[in-house]
Amino acid sequence: MENYRIMKQLGQGVWSRTYMGQQKDTDQLVAMKKFKANSCDEGVDFKALREIKLLSYLQHEHIIRLVDSFATPDMAVVLVYEYAHTSLDQILRNRDIPLSSPDIKQHIRMLLLAMDACHEKQILHRELNPENMFYLEDGTMKLRGFDLARMHDGKPNTLLSPQAFALWYKPPEVLMRSQHYSFSADMWSVGCIFAELMLRRPFLMGQFTELSQLDKIFKVFGTPNESNWPDYAILPLAWHSTVPVPPVAAVSLDGIFTAAPNDAISLLKSILVLDPSNRLTASQALRHPYFSNEPPPTPKGNLILSSPPPEAN
Amino acid sequence: ASLPLNSGDQTVASDASGLQVPVQPPCLPMISPQWRQVICEWAYKLVDHFDCPREVVGVAMNFVDRYLCNVSLRHDSQSLSKREFKLLCLACLFLAFKLEKPNLISLDALLTLSRDLFTRAQLVAMERSVLKELRWRLHPPTAFSFLEYYALQLRTPASSTTANADYC
Numbered sequence A: 001m002e003n004y005r006i007m008k009q010l011g012q013g014v015w016s017r018t019y020m021g022q023q024k025d026t027d028q029l030v031a032m033k034k035f036k037a038n039s040c041d042e043g044v045d046f047k048a049l050r051e052i053k054l055l056s057y058l059q060h061e062h063i064i065r066l067v068d069s070f071a072t073p074d075m076a077v078v079l080v081y082e083y084a085h086t087s088l089d090q091i092l093r094n095r096d097i098p099l100s101s102p103d104i105k106q107h108i109r110m111l112l113l114a115m116d117a118c119h120e121k122q123i124l125h126r127e128l129n130p131e132n133m134f135y136l137e138d139g140t141m142k143l144r145g146f147d148l149a150r151m152h153d154g155k156p157n158t159l160l161s162p163q164a165f166a167l168w169y170k171p172p173e174v175l176m177r178s179q180h181y182s183f184s185a186d187m188w189s190v191g192c193i194f195a196e197l198m199l200r201r202p203f204l205m206g207q208f209t210e211l212s213q214l215d216k217i218f219k220v221f222g223t224p225n226e227s228n229w230p231d232y233a234i235l236p237l238a239w240h241s242t243v244p245v246p247p248v249a250a251v252s253l254d255g256i257f258t259a260a261p262n263d264a265i266s267l268l269k270s271i272l273v274l275d276p277s278n279r280l281t282a283s284q285a286l287r288h289p290y291f292s293n294e295p296p297p298t299p300k301g302n303l304i305l306s307s308p309p310p311e312a313n
Numbered sequence B: 001a002s003l004p005l006n007s008g009d010q011t012v013a014s015d016a017s018g019l020q021v022p023v024q025p026p027c028l029p030m031i032s033p034q035w036r037q038v039i040c041e042w043a044y045k046l047v048d049h050f051d052c053p054r055e056v057v058g059v060a061m062n063f064v065d066r067y068l069c070n071v072s073l074r075h076d077s078q079s080l081s082k083r084e085f086k087l088l089c090l091a092c093l094f095l096a097f098k099l100e101k102p103n104l105i106s107l108d109a110l111l112t113l114s115r116d117l118f119t120r121a122q123l124v125a126m127e128r129s130v131l132k133e134l135r136w137r138l139h140p141p142t143a144f145s146f147l148e149y150y151a152l153q154l155r156t157p158a159s160s161t162t163a164n165a166d167y168c
Helices: A037-042 A046-057 A088-093 A101-120 A183-199 A210-221 A262-271 A282-286 B033-049 B055-073 B082-100 B107-113 B120-133 B143-154
Strands: A004-012 A016-023 A029-035 A066-071 A077-082 A133-135 A141-143 B012-014 B020-022
Touching (some): A046 A066, A046 A077, A066 B120, A101 A262, A183 A262, A262 A282, B033 B055, B033 B082, B055 B120, B107 B120
Antiparallel strands (some): A066 A077
16 A cells, blocks of 8 residues: 555445555556455455456456555455546546547447457456446546456356346346356347447436336337247246236337447347347457448547537637 | 575575575475375365365465465575464465355355364465465466366357357
8 A cells, every 4th residue: 555645536336445546656547446344354355356366367458457456454455457537437428528420339349349358268247337448548448347257167057146237237137037147148238338329328227126127128129028039938037027918019229229320220239139149249249240331430549538628718 | 694494404505606595396394295285185175075166276276386485485584384384275275265166165164174273363364475475466377277278279169158168
C-alpha cells in the first residue's frame, strides 16, 4: 500500500471497493480493488486469488491488465489494474457523445475479440455489461469485472451458479435456473450490449425480478417451444409457470431496430437466440459479413470517449 | 561470514572468489527429498478422498518448491525445520485448493486433517508469507496444463466447445 497514493473511491461492490490511485514512484494512474477483509478467518480471499490467476492466464489486448497485487496488514487483498478513463456505460449515458454505426461496429468488435480470447481459454466471464467495458485514452476497450469469471472445462456435469450475470444481460437459460450453461450464456450478454449500442438504452429491461426479465425476453423472442428451443422443458423452472400462457409469438427485430443496417440486424438475430446451442460463438460472430461490409469500423483512436469541450465563444 | 545453513553441509561450497554459493538443487539441509515425497503422497490421498482434481497437488508442490528455492537462495534466511516444512506444505495445499476448488475444504478442516499440529493464525501467516515469496504468481504451468494445451490444439475447428474432449 505504501507504494500507492489513493485519490478517490470509484465504486463499491459486494465484496470489494474500487479506488483510483497513483503509483508514487512513477505517478502512473491505477485502479485499485480492495477486497473486504471480513472473510479473513479463511485466510486470503479465494475470489481475489481466482481473479489473479485468471487475469495472469488471460493476457490480451482487450482484457484489463493486472499491474500488481498485495495484502494489507489488516488481511485485505488489493489488486492493482491499469487505469481506464471511461466505461461504455458512461459513454452510452452521455448524450453529447455521438455513436455512429462505424463506432458501434468497433465497440462490439473489441468486445467480441475479448470474448473470443476468454472462451478460447475456456473462461466464462458471467458478468458482461457496459459497466465492465473500460476504455484507455487511446480508445482500446479493456474488459474488466472478472469477479464472477471461472474456468469452465466444458464437461456437461459441471454445475454453475445461476446467481451470476446482471439482470438485463442474463440469458434465458440462466433465468430458468440452468446449472449447465456454457460460453453461449456470455454471448447472450454480448447480444444485449450490441442491441443497447444501437438503441442507446438497455434492450431488455426487466423490473427487479427474474420473472419480469424472462417475461421481457419472451415478449420479444416468443415463448419457448419444441421448435425454437427443444431442450427448454428440462430446465428447472420450466415447470413453474414461468412460461406465459397462451404462447406469445416472436416479434421481428427489424421493427425494433428501425435505424440499424440489415447486416447488423442479421448478426444480432444470430446472437440473440433463445436456444443457447444455436447462438453464434464469438469467433463465428467475428466472421459475420457485418464486419467485412462497408462501412469499416471506426479506428479505435478516433472513437469519441468523452464530451467535446464546450465551444469557445 | 558463513551462511546460516548447517556448517559443513554439502549444499554450500566456496568458489574461487571466496563467495559461498549453493551448488545443490534448492533443497535446504534439514529437509530431505523423502519428506517431499511423503508429503506428496499424503496430499494425493487427501485430494482423492475429496474427489478433487489431482492437479491441486501439482500446483501446491510448485508453490512449495518455488518458496524453498527463494528461501534457500537468500543468504540471510534460516533453514526450515521439519515442522515449518509441514506448515509450508499445508499452506501451499490450502492455496491450491482455493484456486481450484474454493469452499471445498475449510481452514479448520485442513487443520484437523493435519492433526491440529498448527493453529489457524500460524497457517494464515504462512499463507501470506508464501504469497509474498511467490510474488502473487499463482498460475504455474503443470504437466496437466500442457496436456490441456495439446488437447486444445488437437480439437478441430468444427467441433463445438461443448463437445470438448475429456482430457484425462
